[in-house]
Amino acid sequence: MTDVATASGPSPETEPSPSSGTSPVLEVRDLTVTFRVDDGHAPDVHAVRGVSFDVLPGEVLAVVGESGSGKSVTSLALLGLLGRHAEVGGSALLGGAGQERVELIGLDRRALQDVRGRRVAMVFQDSSGALDPVFTVGYQLDEMLRRHAPDLTRAQRRERSVELLRLVELPDPAERLKFYPHQFSGGQAQRVMIAMALACDPEVLLADEPTTALDVTVQREVLDVLRRLRERVATSIVLITHDMGVVADLADRVVVMRGGEVVETAPVRRLFEAPRAAYTRELLAAVPRVGTPDRPSGADGAGRPALAFDDLVVEYRDRRGRAVRAVDGVTLSVQPGEIVALVGESGSGKSSMGRCALGLAPVTSGSVEVVGTRPGQDTPRTVRAARARIGVVFQNPAASLNPRYSIGESVAEPLRVHAGLRGPELERRTAELLESVELPASWVSRYPHELSGGQLQRVSIARAISLGPDLLIADEPTSALDVSVQATVLDLFRQVQQSLGFACLFISHDLAVVDELADRVAVMHRGRLVETGARAQVLGRPEQDYTRRLLAAAPVPDPAEQAARRAAVG
Amino acid sequence: MTRRVTRRLVDLLVVFLGVTLIIYLMVFALPGDPIAALGGDRPLAPNVVAELRERYHLDEPVLQQYLRYLGGLLQGDLGTTFQGQSVADRMALRWPVTITLALTAWGIEVLLGVLLGLVAGLRAGAVSDRLVLAGTVVATSIPVFVLAVSAQLWLGVELAWFPVAGTGAGWPTAYLLPAAVIAVFGLASVARLMRGSVVDTLRTDFVRTLRAKGLRERQVVGVHVMRSSAIPVLTYLAIDLGYLLGGTVVVEGVFNLPGVGQLLFQAIRAHEGPTIVGVSTALILVFLLTNLLVDLLASVLDPRIRHE
Numbered sequence: 001m002t003d004v005a006t007a008s009g010p011s012p013e014t015e016p017s018p019s020s021g022t023s024p025v026l027e028v029r030d031l032t033v034t035f036r037v038d039d040g041h042a043p044d045v046h047a048v049r050g051v052s053f054d055v056l057p058g059e060v061l062a063v064v065g066e067s068g069s070g071k072s073v074t075s076l077a078l079l080g081l082l083g084r085h086a087e088v089g090g091s092a093l094l095g096g097a098g099q100e101r102v103e104l105i106g107l108d109r110r111a112l113q114d115v116r117g118r119r120v121a122m123v124f125q126d127s128s129g130a131l132d133p134v135f136t137v138g139y140q141l142d143e144m145l146r147r148h149a150p151d152l153t154r155a156q157r158r159e160r161s162v163e164l165l166r167l168v169e170l171p172d173p174a175e176r177l178k179f180y181p182h183q184f185s186g187g188q189a190q191r192v193m194i195a196m197a198l199a200c201d202p203e204v205l206l207a208d209e210p211t212t213a214l215d216v217t218v219q220r221e222v223l224d225v226l227r228r229l230r231e232r233v234a235t236s237i238v239l240i241t242h243d244m245g246v247v248a249d250l251a252d253r254v255v256v257m258r259g260g261e262v263v264e265t266a267p268v269r270r271l272f273e274a275p276r277a278a279y280t281r282e283l284l285a286a287v288p289r290v291g292t293p294d295r296p297s298g299a300d301g302a303g304r305p306a307l308a309f310d311d312l313v314v315e316y317r318d319r320r321g322r323a324v325r326a327v328d329g330v331t332l333s334v335q336p337g338e339i340v341a342l343v344g345e346s347g348s349g350k351s352s353m354g355r356c357a358l359g360l361a362p363v364t365s366g367s368v369e370v371v372g373t374r375p376g377q378d379t380p381r382t383v384r385a386a387r388a389r390i391g392v393v394f395q396n397p398a399a400s401l402n403p404r405y406s407i408g409e410s411v412a413e414p415l416r417v418h419a420g421l422r423g424p425e426l427e428r429r430t431a432e433l434l435e436s437v438e439l440p441a442s443w444v445s446r447y448p449h450e451l452s453g454g455q456l457q458r459v460s461i462a463r464a465i466s467l468g469p470d471l472l473i474a475d476e477p478t479s480a481l482d483v484s485v486q487a488t489v490l491d492l493f494r495q496v497q498q499s500l501g502f503a504c505l506f507i508s509h510d511l512a513v514v515d516e517l518a519d520r521v522a523v524m525h526r527g528r529l530v531e532t533g534a535r536a537q538v539l540g541r542p543e544q545d546y547t548r549r550l551l552a553a554a555p556v557p558d559p560a561e562q563a564a565r566r567a568a569v570g
Numbered sequence: 571m572t573r574r575v576t577r578r579l580v581d582l583l584v585v586f587l588g589v590t591l592i593i594y595l596m597v598f599a600l601p602g603d604p605i606a607a608l609g610g611d612r613p614l615a616p617n618v619v620a621e622l623r624e625r626y627h628l629d630e631p632v633l634q635q636y637l638r639y640l641g642g643l644l645q646g647d648l649g650t651t652f653q654g655q656s657v658a659d660r661m662a663l664r665w666p667v668t669i670t671l672a673l674t675a676w677g678i679e680v681l682l683g684v685l686l687g688l689v690a691g692l693r694a695g696a697v698s699d700r701l702v703l704a705g706t707v708v709a710t711s712i713p714v715f716v717l718a719v720s721a722q723l724w725l726g727v728e729l730a731w732f733p734v735a736g737t738g739a740g741w742p743t744a745y746l747l748p749a750a751v752i753a754v755f756g757l758a759s760v761a762r763l764m765r766g767s768v769v770d771t772l773r774t775d776f777v778r779t780l781r782a783k784g785l786r787e788r789q790v791v792g793v794h795v796m797r798s799s800a801i802p803v804l805t806y807l808a809i810d811l812g813y814l815l816g817g818t819v820v821v822e823g824v825f826n827l828p829g830v831g832q833l834l835f836q837a838i839r840a841h842e843g844p845t846i847v848g849v850s851t852a853l854i855l856v857f858l859l860t861n862l863l864v865d866l867l868a869s870v871l872d873p874r875i876r877h878e
Contacts, residue, residue, distance in 0.1 A: 079782060116781065121782070124782075126775055130776055132776040132780065133872070134801075134873060135797075147784060147786075180874070196783070
């Protein structure tokens with residue numbers, strides 16, 4: 001018996017698992033993945049470098065890391081799903097006590113196909129995209145069983161399919177078999193994926209960011225299902241995630257990855273209480289948490305509000321011409337210098353509010369007043385002039401910057417159009433702006449594809465503040481970023497806001513982010529304003545049930561507290 | 571579903587009215603006087619011309635003529651030629667030839683186009699893929715009449731593999747060569763479309779899921795990739811069937827096949843207004859109906875369209 005739970009990464013920060021003694025179901029040793037780029041004309045990319053870990057029977061092993069850490073590539077490499085440009089080395093031995101032992105790396109295609117789904121199953125991030133849209137889920141479940149359990153009769157397969165959907169707690173399982181993937185919500189589709197993955201009682205379930213694309217309350221449901229599954233099935237789960245809250249909620253042990261290497265392997269409580277690797281400490285420190293101390297608000301309550309919605313109703317027409325009410329009678333204002341966070345899940349209408357403030361959404365009734373003008377009522381000329389005093393930052397910086405403009409041109413554009421700056425004056429101001437978002441002024445001639453997501457978002461912020469706006473609208477500005485990057489962008493955002501003193505409507509689904517930034521918080525649910533108030537009050541002592549549910553649904557990055565919360569809910 | 575079909579039928583009616591009107595106006599705007607031409611070299615007596623004009627309502631304003639024509643259509647009357655024959659009767663004899671030709675060409679497009687596209691798409695970037703792509707570029711850049719005449723000369727006259735002209739040899743021998751000639755353009759488009767569609771489908775997450783389920787590659791490709799990739803190709807194929815039925819004019823001329831295309835060709839040369847409009851109207855109807863069928867078929871293949 002070897003020292004099974006040891007991850008022999010390059011770092012010394014490893015330790016034996018408390019459960020050493022049981023033989024692992026999956027032993028990964030010195031796994032490497034190299035991508036050949038451009039048929040070998042460009043340097044190879046070493047995505048995974050000497051990764052080792054064990055998966056013990058019945059445990060949930062979390063593999064955490066930020067984008068580019070190699071965590072997803074590792075899981076795809078295990079099942080040979082990387083395609084022909086990837087070269088995989090090392091070893092991955094599948095099969096615990098009483099099971100046939102198989103070396104997965106280098107296994108021939110047909111043998112690998114027999115392992116996939118039957119002994120090692122996978123669940124992916126985007127559940128609605130991961131199911132074939134043109135077949136019923138019943139067919140897709142049946143197909144899996146037909147492939148790996150050919151002895152079952154048609155009726156037995158059907159019975160098993162129903163049982164599987166029941167296992168993941170879908171109501172009316174027999175009825176649901178006839179549904180197509182698009183008829184399920186994201187959370188339900190993810191449960192179907194989990195059911196399918198469990199169809200053949202695999203020894204290992206690889207779950208790659210299974211809840212990342214979901215709203216918090218839906219994420220909570222899926223996590224609950226996974227948690228209860230542990231009591232019913234013997235499958236070991238490898239949970240690949242970037243979310244420390246999810247790790248704290250579900251994992252027994254954690255492997256932390258960075259740059260294709262294992263940085264630290266530890267039981268979950270030890271990892272959160274006493275992280276040994278410097279990177280793990282950084283990662284944990286960067287995770288925003290609800291409960292930051294009070295801070296003074298920069299709000300100037302006396303002046304006229306920079307943004308005021310009065311009994312706003314926004315309706316869209318669907319394909320059949322029926323009115324769909326996205327915003328339903330919302331009254332909200334943002335004072336000069338104040339950051340108001342608009343929180344809600346997808347479909348709550350929060351983004352429609354932002355679009356309304358920019359005059360991009362139809363105002364069905366009620367009114368909007370932005371920096372002293374009323375879009376839709378004042379002359380287009382006045383409204384256009386007012387736009388110069390509004391800055392906008394969107395979620396996806398790569399999509400909101402023109403890829404054919406250098407970042408200097410992007411930042412300078414509003415200055416040219418609205419402020420009429422030209423020549424050296426324009427160059428000086430552009431350089432200043434880049435420096436104000438902590439980017440070197442010498443980068444003016446770089447293009448968006450040369451920058452990382454966090455750097456691009458800084459450029460977006462520089463562009464948004466270039467005219468010294470009275471109001472800034474930020475729609476999920478950090479949702480697409482890694483946690484450590486998110487932390488630095490949020491810091492920057494706060495600094496910039498304090499020095500310029502603009503009013504800000506900050507739209508976000510992440511309560512912890514909102515807690516770090518906002519003066520006041522407005523919670524939206526299905527187009528209506530559920531609760532509004534000072535940050536500490538809404539997030540600390542919520543009055544409304546929905547706010548409480550929202551707060552409870554987001555897993556906190558602390559296993560002990562998360563367990564206590566679980567116990568409290570029952 | 572019923573809603574969908576009704577809405578499509580209304581669309582169809584609007585398009586039909588618009589297109590027939592345009593053709594009607596264009597035919598009657600053609601230079602030359604068909605009535606005067608009836609007499610050949612000898613000028614007709616003015617009273618005969620006037621009588622003929624009155625009989626064919628050519629003395630009325632064009633719009634009124636058009637409405638009269640539509641009224642006839644409603645009663646199933648496609649009009650009468652200046653020789654006094656019914657346009658519908660003249661066409662009836664010729665439809666079988668054109669339909670056989672078009673369907674043969676279409677079959678070639680479906681089989682070869684889908685197959686080549688699939689092969690190229692599955693091995694995107696490989697030699698076979700590049701050959702298919704290069705082939706489609708060449709195929710789409712040769713005009714149909716050049717292809718028709720060279721195929722006739724080479725394969726028909728010199729090598730004598732196929733009959734040179736006429737329908738005497740029956741199906742399939744007499745139709746293969748002309749069908750292949752008109753299929754070439756569509757075939758190349760189908761192959762390209764299918765290739766792109768396969769490449770896109772292979773990149774989707776659900777194909778990764780299917781592989782992760784351990785399905786054999788032939789099932790992943792044969793069942794899932796094929797069906798998803800077929801949807802956009804199918805739309806093209808239907809439009810193309812309509813195009814094939816109407817686009818046989820040149821080929822029927824070259825290979826001397828007595829089809830509707832040839833009739834149209836002759837009618838245009840003879841300034842036979844009623845025949846031109848009648849044949850075009852029939853072709854438009856066929857075109858619109860094949861499109862409707864495809865739309866319905868697409869919604870059978872793709873549940874997302876069905877549930878919209």
